[in-house]
Amino acid sequence: MDNFEFYAPTRMIFGKDTHLQVGKIIKEYGFKKVLVHFGGNSAKKSGLLDTVLQALDQEGIAYVTLGGVQANPTLSMARQGIELCKKEGVEMVLAVGGGSVIDSSKCIADGVGNPDVDVWKFFTKEAVPKKALPVGTILTLSASGSEMSNSCVITNEEGGLKRGFNSVTHRPLFSICNPELTYTVSKFQTGCGTVDIMMHTMERYFGLGEGTLVTDRIAEGLLKSVIEAGKIADQEPCNYEARANLMWAGSLSHNDLTHAGRSFFMQVHQLEHELSGMYPRIAHGAGLSALWPSWARYVCPSAVERFAQFAVRVWNVEMDFENPMKTALAGIQATEDFFASLDMPVNLRQLEVSPDALDELAEKCTFFGKRTLPGLKVLGKEDILAIYRAAMGKG
Numbered sequence: 001m002d003n004f005e006f007y008a009p010t011r012m013i014f015g016k017d018t019h020l021q022v023g024k025i026i027k028e029y030g031f032k033k034v035l036v037h038f039g040g041n042s043a044k045k046s047g048l049l050d051t052v053l054q055a056l057d058q059e060g061i062a063y064v065t066l067g068g069v070q071a072n073p074t075l076s077m078a079r080q081g082i083e084l085c086k087k088e089g090v091e092m093v094l095a096v097g098g099g100s101v102i103d104s105s106k107c108i109a110d111g112v113g114n115p116d117v118d119v120w121k122f123f124t125k126e127a128v129p130k131k132a133l134p135v136g137t138i139l140t141l142s143a144s145g146s147e148m149s150n151s152c153v154i155t156n157e158e159g160g161l162k163r164g165f166n167s168v169t170h171r172p173l174f175s176i177c178n179p180e181l182t183y184t185v186s187k188f189q190t191g192c193g194t195v196d197i198m199m200h201t202m203e204r205y206f207g208l209g210e211g212t213l214v215t216d217r218i219a220e221g222l223l224k225s226v227i228e229a230g231k232i233a234d235q236e237p238c239n240y241e242a243r244a245n246l247m248w249a250g251s252l253s254h255n256d257l258t259h260a261g262r263s264f265f266m267q268v269h270q271l272e273h274e275l276s277g278m279y280p281r282i283a284h285g286a287g288l289s290a291l292w293p294s295w296a297r298y299v300c301p302s303a304v305e306r307f308a309q310f311a312v313r314v315w316n317v318e319m320d321f322e323n324p325m326k327t328a329l330a331g332i333q334a335t336e337d338f339f340a341s342l343d344m345p346v347n348l349r350q351l352e353v354s355p356d357a358l359d360e361l362a363e364k365c366t367f368f369g370k371r372t373l374p375g376l377k378v379l380g381k382e383d384i385l386a387i388y389r390a391a392m393g394k395g
Contacts, residue, residue: 099144145254192285207264347393
């Protein structure tokens, strides 16, 4: 087991009607003016936005609002929020939505906290944020885990570059998680969320390290729970227990718990970021499900025993000691079949990605020749291109 530091300071307020407490919670911290950041019309149509604003009014907390966050949050929206916060003297950002809204809020918070630095430089690793406005969240989609993570991902529309970075400034001060707010999430987005939650743990599980017995069992238990809850939520969208377990799993999958003692690099996430950066219409979870099977089969020969363990412990595949590769491939197939059962794409052809775009995707994924992707198998441009090509599927 490698040395590690586990730090998850976010205050979690979980359960039914917890979003009604938002005004009182913010008042506890002494903030007097907030930016309420949200996505499209769903927050308005559902009445959630009005409920949140009413809760703030009841506690005498001033606010300004900024809506319109896209599924793949953009740098231009974040910059708009930064200027609004500066103008209005905002003291904290309240994200009302899913991972896209939360990531946009984190970017805004970084920008306001470091007014002399172009916020995009944080994503290109040219600068590091020294401080940020506090961020609170009211979660409406179980998927990204951004409500408890130190990560933030933003798309720069100039060049279609989707980039992310981790920072201690990104840990939300508090997150309000009411599973009932996810009842209206569509079947497709529920499936995308289930995939994303699993991927955050699987990307860590297939990292590097030995002797992580406890961490492995935590990860395997989380995955089995998500598979079970995901099946139920797919068929019964208003099943509270299924939605609750997905929501809690989403937070735990990306707060660093499931890789304690292991090193990891999210190769599939890096492959997908280029995909949805070039094709903003592609939902993140759908891109992940389309890429993971091909990635797994490509790197599996470098870690057959690990993939076989995954198959046995997560998917209950019987171990073939004479042919571990057979067991490993059965686990990959079981994962692909589960994604397909949720009507998630399992190849790029289903997402209408052009074969002509693959070389550009691979080039961008190497940061134009400046990096390889570390992991069970180090991936250079030719490896990345081979995975993209395999992920096209059969015509």
